[in-house]
Amino acid sequence: QKEVEQNSGPLSVPEGAIASLNCTYSDRVSQSFFWYRQYSGKSPELIMSIYSNGDKEDGRFTAQLNKASQYVSLLIRDSQPSDSATYLCAVNAGNNRKLIWGLGTSLAVNP
């Protein structure tokens, strides 16, 4: 069974702090990794994609991938109250077209 695991949280950080979100996956052949943000009652929205080991930065967001440890993370710098949402980790299952999703980590940024 291919799994994607995340701490459900809630993760609470003060405004301006760095939020660190973690994800592990079970399928070693996974090639593509995604972070989506989902506000309550809304659809997932893509924030970051990462395909190679190392860091990828986009504005306040940094995705980190370690395929040897089967671990992907998302750092949010200078967290804002508007970042309060559930962050979903999604992993492609090898050459399949479907994404396997984690349950998500709920992030609360406190003003």
Added chain:
Amino acid sequence: EPEVTQTPSHQVTQMGQEVILRCVPISNHLYFYWYRQILGQKVEFLVSFYNNEISEKSEIFDDQFSVERPDGSNFTLKIRSTKLEDSAMYFCASSIGTPGTSGRGTGELFFGEGSRLTVL
């Protein structure tokens, strides 16, 4: 900005009734998907569609489910005889390419706002 649109936003139906959920993917996208999310649970893959045929489906996508692309723009999900456990948010998504390809930036999904299905 192009977006995926879904209708209806909310549908209430009686158990055993047929339901059709409609989606208009982004026009230059090639791959279309249906996912669902039961309240408080993970997003679950249902089906992917490419070149006018199903390319992959999950165990959830049994004979009660079907998809169609009846014209050049619409993409529909039909549930023939709804069950209580079909109650969920159904998301349509589209992408230029498919997850897992080496083409960077082509595997990202754009989701519609979802159709909430309530089966009574």
